[in-house]
Every structure is written in structure tokens, then in C-alpha cells.
């Protein structure tokens with residue numbers, strides 16, 4: 610009984626919000642008729658929605674008008690074969706960022722359409738569930754498809770031995786399993802445009818946090834079917850999409866020419882980074898960039914062969930790629946200096 614009542618209340622409140630959103634008049638009369646309830650009951654729901662921040666009221670009792678409040682929530686389930694990302698965005702999710710800064714709207718639009726397009730084009734699933742929420746502190750977006758799962762799919766199509774390698778590859782950018790139709794930029798730029806970005810699939814999760822500027826690979830207890838994206842953005846962020854693009858793009862050619870490789874993502878073997886094959890995995894595909902920052906944050910030490918493979922062998926074979934190590938521990942710095950030093954000594 611109670612549950613039925615709660616459901617009905619939710620449906621009424623959802624409807625009231627939708628009517629306010631659409632700008633239709635005679636909100637109260639419409640709800641009375643549709644749900645067979647009294648005017649007082651409708652007003653109780655409206656008061657509740659105002660208290661919760663979903664609606665705001667203006668004017669006196671008779672001429673009262675309502676508009677959307679600072680809190681917004683929208684959920685939807687869509688059949689993947691039947692939707693286009695820009696349409697779903699415009700009809701159901703753009704209003705969440707109404708009234709916020711243009712830079713926030715641009716980031717929200719970009720992340721939403723890129724990630725929903727991924728579900729449509731890559732997931733091989735049938736359905737997608739989208740949940741979006743806004744309050745004073747944050748904008749939250751979740752997009753969950755019921756497809757193959759991103760890490761498995763990348764590992765399968767790119768012939769990687771382990772789905773965890775897919776995470777390392779994704780973090781570098783320019784990774785696509787469909788080069789005919791895609792460029793492999795969506796996840797790289799979306800993860801950097803939002804404050805927090807996470808992909809969960811199977812028992813693996815890949816997160817990127819702009820604040821700590823870190824990428825993480827996490828092993829989960831349970832398993833997520835399909836692919837779940839979680840994105841969080843501050844509604845008052847000053848970040849712009851252009852600044853994110855500029856950071857990794859060549860000013861003249863507009864080419865996506867720079868990347869950051871989080872070296873710690875190759876640590877999953879549980880052992881230290883010592884071998885040439887580990888180094889090769891880290892440098893896989895990075896010759897597509899002109900500037901490569903190797904981020905050693907979270908890496909305490911490295912072995913000689915590993916360092917030699919990157920800073921001497923790879924560097925010699927790819928002179929057009931500028932490799933810059935950052936966030937090195939003293940032990941890592943020492944090994945890198947040693948190889949760079951001996952290489953410099955050997956080349957006049």
C-alpha cells in the first residue's frame with residue numbers, strides 16, 4: 610500500500626516538474642484531472658518540490674507561477690537502436706544545465722553526446738539507462754549500457770592479452786576500435802573536461818580525477834554488466850572545453866599531438882616495472898603523438914632494462930617524439946639520468 614502511494618507521489622511530482630519545464634499553464638487543474646486528486650493535494654506536492662529545491666514559486670496565491678529550482682533530476686531508459694545522442698540530449702538532458710555558465714553547458718553537452726554515442730556505436734548492447742542530477746554542488750551523469758563491456762571489447766578487437774591493458778591504452782587517447790568512423794578522442798577529452806570520470810565494466814574500473822590529475826585502475830568486488838560511465842562536474846567550474854583541447858592540441862594544425870601516459874597503470878602485474886616488454890606496452894602507439902609526458906606518479910622504482918627500452922631504444926627509433934618524464938621519485942630519476950647520461954655520452 611505504502612509503496613504504491615510513494616510511487617504515485619513520485620509520478621505526480623515528476624509530472625508537475627515536466628509541466629513546469631514545458632511552460633504550460635494551469636498546472637494545478639491539469640494535475641487534479643490527470644491524477645484524480647484535490648487542489649490541496651496538488652499544492653502539497655508543489656510545496657514539497659519547492660522545499661526540495663526542484664521548483665521555485667513566484668507571485669501571490671492566485672497568480673502563482675512556478676519555474677525550475679536549482680535541483681534537477683532526470684532518468685531515462687532508451688533502446689540503443691532507436692536513438693540519436695543529440696536528440697536525446699536536446700529533449701531530455703540539456704535543461705539540467707540551463708542557467709549555468711556557457712563553459713559548463715559546453716562540457717556537459719560534449720561529455721553526454723560523446724559517451725552516449727559510444728554506447729550507440731560501440732557497446733553492441735540493446736538498452737541504455739541515463740541518470741542525471743544537478744544540485745548546488747555538483748552535476749552528476751551516469752550512462753549505463755548493457756553491451757559487451759568496454760575493456761573486454763577493446764582487448765578482443767585489439768588483441769590485447771589482458772583487459773587491464775585496455776585501460777592503459779585508453780588513458781593515452783587516440784584509441785579506437787573503429788578507425789573508419791572514429792578518432793579515439795572522446796574518452797580522453799571527456800575524462801579531462803569533467804572533474805571526475807570513471808568507467809566501470811566487468812570487475813575493472815578506470816578513473817580519472819582532474820583535481821589530483823591521476824588515473825587509477827581499480828579491481829572491484831562485484832561485476833558490472835555492460836559499461837557504466839560516471840561523470841561529475843562542478844556547476845561553477847571555470848574550466849572550458851577549449852582549454853582542455855588546447856592543452857593537448859597543436860596550436861597550428863589543431864592536431865591531437867600531446868598525451869600523458871600514467872605509467873602506474875602498467876603496475877598491475879603486481880611487480881615492479883623492470884622489463885622491456887612492460888616498457889613496450891607503455892610506449893605502444895605513443896609514436897602517434899609528438900609530445901609524450903610520462904607520468905611516474907605512484908611509481909617508486911624502475912629497473913634498468915625498463916628505462917633503457919624507453920629512454921634509449923624507443924627514443925632512438927622515434928626521434929620525432931619528445932618524451933618528457935614527470936613526477937619521478939628520486940630512485941626513478943636516478944635510473945633515468947643514468948640512461949640519458951650514458952646515451953648522451955655515446956652520441957657526440
Ligand SMILES: Nc1ncnc2c1ncn2[C@@H]1O[C@H](COP(=O)(O)OP(=O)(O)O)[C@@H](O)[C@H]1O
Pocket residue numbers: 723727728731732733754756757758759760762763784785786787791792793794795796797836
Ligand atoms: N560503451 C562502450 N562499450 C564498449 N566499448 C566502448 C564503449 N565506449 C567506448 N568503447 C571503446 O572505447 C574506444 C574509445 O572510445 P572513444 O575514446 O570515444 O573513441 P572513438 O569513439 O572515437 O573510438 C572505442 O573505439 C570502443 O572500442
Ligand SMILES: [Mg+2]
Pocket residue numbers: 723726727791794795796
Ligand atoms: Mg567515441
